Amino acid sequence: MNVNHVNLEVVSGNASQFPDSGLIEVAxxxxxxxxxxxxxxxxxxxxxxxxxxxxxxxxxxxxxYNVEEKLYFVDLPGYGYAKVSKKERERWGKFIEEYLHKREQLKHIILLVDIRHEPGKNDIMLYDWMVYNGFEPLVIATKLDKIKRSQIQKHVSVIKKTLGVEDIHNIIPFSATTKQGKDKIWEVLDSLIDPS
Incomplete structure (x- = not known):
């Protein structure tokens, strides 16, 4: 998609603030x-x-984030950060869970993992939840520029094995610095917006 118009439309601290426009959502x-x-x-x-x-x-x-009036990109709070109080972590957990469980407009979930490290137990739990609930998870292996080209396959294989990803094409290595992987991710997103 050619992206020219995007705006941060809603910042929600609870479910009553979620937008009601009916656009599909990618979390x-x-x-x-x-x-x-x-x-x-x-x-x-x-x-x-x-x-x-x-x-x-x-x-x-x-x-x-409203993207071209065609869909929302939904940025969820990150999980597993130790310096936040346990109570606060639990609150986020419930809030995220409520969004993932009840949101009918949610059509796709993108799971991000750091390509340099084996996915952790929260990553595995979320991946399993996505599969169990009928989502076809797309895994983005971020920080690609931080490893040598010769190491990419090895790291992708570790992610595939740890998460139990069946199709290696569902793991896309990505670098925010070089933008490598961006076009492949858009191919997946475009097929969601226009499944024809």
């Missing part, structure tokens, strides 16, 4: 600091519409 999930905001910025050709931070646990709301 971006992953642990804190994995690069969700950087991926969203790259996909919409913006430098900083989605707020990025070197400080994990910064996104505490569910943010809805």
């Amino acid at each position: 971006f999930a992953g642990k804190s600091n994995v690069g969700k905001s950087s991926l969203i910025n790259a996909l919409i050709n913006r430098k900083s519409l989605a707020r990025t931070s070197s400080q994990p646990g910064k996104t505490q709301t569910i943010n809805f």
